[in-house]
Amino acid sequence: MSANSSSTSTKAVGECASLILQGRDRPGIVAAVADVLAKHNGNIVSLDQYSDDPEGGHFFQRTIVQLEGLKARLPELEADLTTALSEGFDITFTLRDLSQPKRVAIFASKSDHCLLDLLWRHSHGELPVSIAMVISNHPDLAREVQRFGIPYFFVPSQGPDKSEAEAEHLRLLKDNVDFVVLARYMQILSPSFIEKVGVPIINIHHSFLPAFIGAGPYAKAKERGVKLIGATAHYVTEDLDEGPIIEQDVARVNHSDSAADMQRRGANVERNVLSRAVYWHAEDRVLRNGNHTVVFP
Known part of the structure; x- marks a missing residue:
């Protein structure tokens, strides 16, 4: 490899955060996350997801979101994601500012x-x-x-x-x-x-x-x-x-x-x-x- 990825390069898109989700699969996860990101006017730069069994299997998602004023707004975004994903979802997530290697x-x-x-x-x-x-x-x-x-x-x-x-x-x-x-x-x-x-x-x-x-x-x-x-x-x-x-x-x-x-x-x-x-x-x-x-x- 060149160490470059075939996906959108996160180092080329400005103020970006990675949002990683893992947990039990069920309908509505992607929609719930997208609603929160839209509320914060976040732009989804790339999104990858996988489920090993759509009937209650394990769900994985990696989202790169671009957000103006990212550093200051991360705590509020994290709080809103916590609230949204605690409502009937068995999901854990991490949110990381990609400008900090x-x-x-x-x-x-x-x-x-x-x-x-x-x-x-x-x-x-x-x-x-x-x-x-x-x-x-x-x-x-x-x-x-x-x-x-x-x-x-x-x-x-x-x-x-x-x-x-x-x-x-x-x-x-x-x-x-x-x-x-x-x-x-x-x-x-x-x-x-x-x-x-x-x-x-x-x-x-x-x-x-x-x-x-x-x-x-x-x-x-x-x-x-x-x-x-x-x-x-x-x-x-x-x-x-x-x-x-x-x-x-x-x-x-x-x-x-x-x-x-x-x-x-x-x-x-x-x-x-x-x-x-x-x-x-x-x-x-x-x-x-x-x-x-x-x-x-």
């Missing part, structure tokens, strides 16, 4: 391809985020990151006890970020850290999960004689590599490709999959429902 921290180790791709896209205006910091368990990438003007924190993390490192991570992240991206960060996060960090964490995995997990995935793929290699971006949960999937992609390979060839081509897939996942999350295009996601790209 989400703040992200990127975790990395020694592999730089995903990290530098995100930094390059951000520096060229392709990712609507504010990168607060890069955190690594190695010092190797400090100079590369600092060229982008991004703070770099080296936090050693070795051995089975990661508590000291994770305490420092939590100190750095506290109240500073809205989500975390693991750009080939080769450390396992503890359940305690995942709970305490309190924000979504996105990971890039070097395969179609759960195939070829662990170290040396491309050597394993070569040994197995695969014809496709891929990558998966997913949310991190306490169950290792089992979190809700955001995006996946593949590249075709054949018998003549070496493990190094596969790794090189796989790195490109990883970059594209991760950048799409970060972009979609940043623009509130990913709606979680248990261990599944609804993505409005």
